[in-house]
Amino acid sequence: MAGQSGIHLVSADGPAGQHFGLAAPVLFDPEQHFAPGQKTDSLDRVSQFSLAAAGAALRDSAIPVNTDNAGRFGVSLGTGMGANKSLEDAYIQLLLRDPNRMKPLTILTVMNNASAAHIAMQHGLSGPNLTYSCACASSAMAVGEAWRQIRHGYADAMVAGGAEAMLTFGGFKTWEAMRVLAIADRNDPSASCRPFSKNRSGLVLGEGAAMVVLEEREAALRRGARIYAELVGYGSSNDPAHITKPTVDGQARAMRLALADAGMNADGVDYVNAHGTATALNDVTETRAIKQVFGGCAYRLPVSSTKSMLGHLLGGAGAMEFVIAVLAICHRAIPPTAHLDVPDPECDLDYVPGVGRHDQDVRCVMSNSFAFGGTNAVLIARQADT
């Protein structure tokens, strides 16, 4: 809320040198999250993040998992690149060291569904187990599709969210090669990610996981669950023209579909957590898409990009930002777009620059996620009517 960012100058070692760059790393001590003796050798960092977040979400939900409900309790997880570090280490071993000494569990560690599999194993969940990989929309899709599993009657509850752990030598180098990473602010590296600001220079990589427990509404009410919000709309569309270039119409369509799904008009939305990557292309396109959908209301609508502080969690971003949007309802507070110092004439909405706003009437929120590859996913949540 204070506009403080977790972005730092970091370094990563690789076999061909060291990379210095910007990132928002998670200070993660596995010992805090795993019991002594629990086998973590074959858990990539992304799966460790996933297990930690899912465990916290399940504990918070207080749903007991037992033989009666386990079959109707599933997992839906999104990740862009999955076990990036373990895959990278495997290729270093394969190509630079000894291809006959591959770690025996490499496949089980790097498969994209490893995180979801371990969540289900740890908690004994035997309902649908799904993994979505659509780049930066992965975990928004995972949440939306989990919701459909419940709405369409295939499950009663789902652990849903996503994770990414791509702050590796190869992760940095491949993103750097695409020339979309932010240039470091010489005076304050933590201020290097500036969504919607005229002087924005690109995205900053983040990492982490975010998980929610979705439960069928009546069941949650019956057991007196603590309900953070009600997920009421999910819209998904695709921009098929180009692998990275978004379109106003594609993004707007996903927002409209989510609104239609929720059975509401645009003027009912109180806050939008934007995709807001701080790239030249996204921020202008998203601004135009919001204007197309919200019309005259667009200028009164608070829209912020929390990537200015958390960096871009890629496959984990959609779930993390959905959680932030839901917490905006719970805390009646709107998080800011940090480091927005120089207005861009093409980005002229209320981006909540600098610091967040308290005591806000936030009853309905929208979270936007738009991906390389074209996938657009939009989630809408409303204050629970209990």
Place this chain on the structure above:
Amino acid sequence: MMKNTLETVREILAKKYSLPIESVTPEATLESLKLDSLDLIETLFEVEDEFHIRVPQDRGEDVTIATVQDIVTVVNKLILQQHPAPLAGAQRL
């Protein structure tokens, strides 16, 4: 320090799976130590490094590894196959 095969295998298993060393007896079954087939594959991978041996992909249909001693037996056999110095030394006497 010199160690025999059994002690080395026991130490690898105890350390890797946080087991009390006294539970890792030669007769202990992998099942009783709550180790499954994937754990066995990982253990053999470490054993290969430790003894500079290679466990062939095809361990042979007649070779079943159920106990700690079974691992030791396989390892000793492979050591002699792949590092025949002890046998050669015996012949020189």
